[in-house]
Amino acid sequence: MSERQKKYLIIIAGPTAVGKTALSIQIAKALNTEIISADSRQFFRELNIGTAKPTNEELAHVNHHFVNSHSISEIYSAGDFERDVLKLLETLFKAHDYVVMTGGSGFYVKAVSEGLDELPAPLPGLRESLTEKLNEKGLDVLQAEIRDIDPTFASTPEINNPQRVVRALEVFYTTGTPISHYHLKKTQKRPFEQIMIALDRDRSELYSRIDLRMDIMLGNGLVAEAKDLLPYRAHHALQTVGYKEVYGFLDDQYDEKEMIRLLKQNSRRYAKRQLTWFRHQGNFEWFQADEYEKILAYIQARIHDNADQ
Numbered sequence: 001m002s003e004r005q006k007k008y009l010i011i012i013a014g015p016t017a018v019g020k021t022a023l024s025i026q027i028a029k030a031l032n033t034e035i036i037s038a039d040s041r042q043f044f045r046e047l048n049i050g051t052a053k054p055t056n057e058e059l060a061h062v063n064h065h066f067v068n069s070h071s072i073s074e075i076y077s078a079g080d081f082e083r084d085v086l087k088l089l090e091t092l093f094k095a096h097d098y099v100v101m102t103g104g105s106g107f108y109v110k111a112v113s114e115g116l117d118e119l120p121a122p123l124p125g126l127r128e129s130l131t132e133k134l135n136e137k138g139l140d141v142l143q144a145e146i147r148d149i150d151p152t153f154a155s156t157p158e159i160n161n162p163q164r165v166v167r168a169l170e171v172f173y174t175t176g177t178p179i180s181h182y183h184l185k186k187t188q189k190r191p192f193e194q195i196m197i198a199l200d201r202d203r204s205e206l207y208s209r210i211d212l213r214m215d216i217m218l219g220n221g222l223v224a225e226a227k228d229l230l231p232y233r234a235h236h237a238l239q240t241v242g243y244k245e246v247y248g249f250l251d252d253q254y255d256e257k258e259m260i261r262l263l264k265q266n267s268r269r270y271a272k273r274q275l276t277w278f279r280h281q282g283n284f285e286w287f288q289a290d291e292y293e294k295i296l297a298y299i300q301a302r303i304h305d306n307a308d309q
Helices: 020-030 056-061 078-095 106-114 126-137 139-149 162-175 203-219 222-228 244-250 256-281 292-308
Strands: 008-013 035-037 098-103 193-200 285-288
Touching: 008 020, 008 106, 020 035, 020 056, 020 098, 020 292, 035 078, 078 098, 078 106, 098 106, 106 256, 126 139, 126 162, 139 162, 193 256, 193 292, 203 222, 203 256, 222 244, 244 256, 285 292
Parallel strands: 008 098, 008 193, 035 098, 193 285
Antiparallel strands: none
């Protein structure tokens, strides 16, 4: 590929409520391109209030991919996302020299940026069968299966992630080999350049934005949305911050005041974990979320430097 033909994936990551969506739209508009969402909950059409999706107005400004792209009745893994994004990029790069990808789901960002294990596709109907069992019988039943099959996997925190348990069972029932026998390869070379940016804010400002977001979500009907999604409660997307606290309230574990406190507290803690995760990756250039002009200049400089090489 000649320098003139180089393509760039611009990754904009950071914690919840930092301002990724607004900044990504500004960058995408400046570069006349499109946005890929790397938020593992925004994929699902049924999850709206609790996932802070781009608004209809924001979606109208720039074409977004992987927002409302799947149903909560499906299992959609980071490996699936990696495969689908790479295929999509082949198409997008025919029309654009730059594409923006944004989100706070570090594992999904890493899947596209570096690659994951090449795990086999499940046997036809197997995923649907396991998902039905999960919804009807609960995670405990699938956990018991995987403990017998793959005690190494069962000893990891992933045993509490319904999506990862389903994937582990898929791999074993398809190949006869436990998923723990697959090992991460070295970083895979991508046929495009990557410019990796992470956003931060003053901690007190970030926490205030998180608290306000929770108030807005509750005012927009978060509790009612969680009630509507009760049949899919075992899905990993609903075992996350923003929904699990509501289910505790609906289960009468605590009152509404405590639910609100937990929503805000756990969201702040989640943001802190995200910041820690991205900082340990070591390949992000960090900016304050309101430094649009500085960020755009950095992107343009990186592109210019590559063209000179």
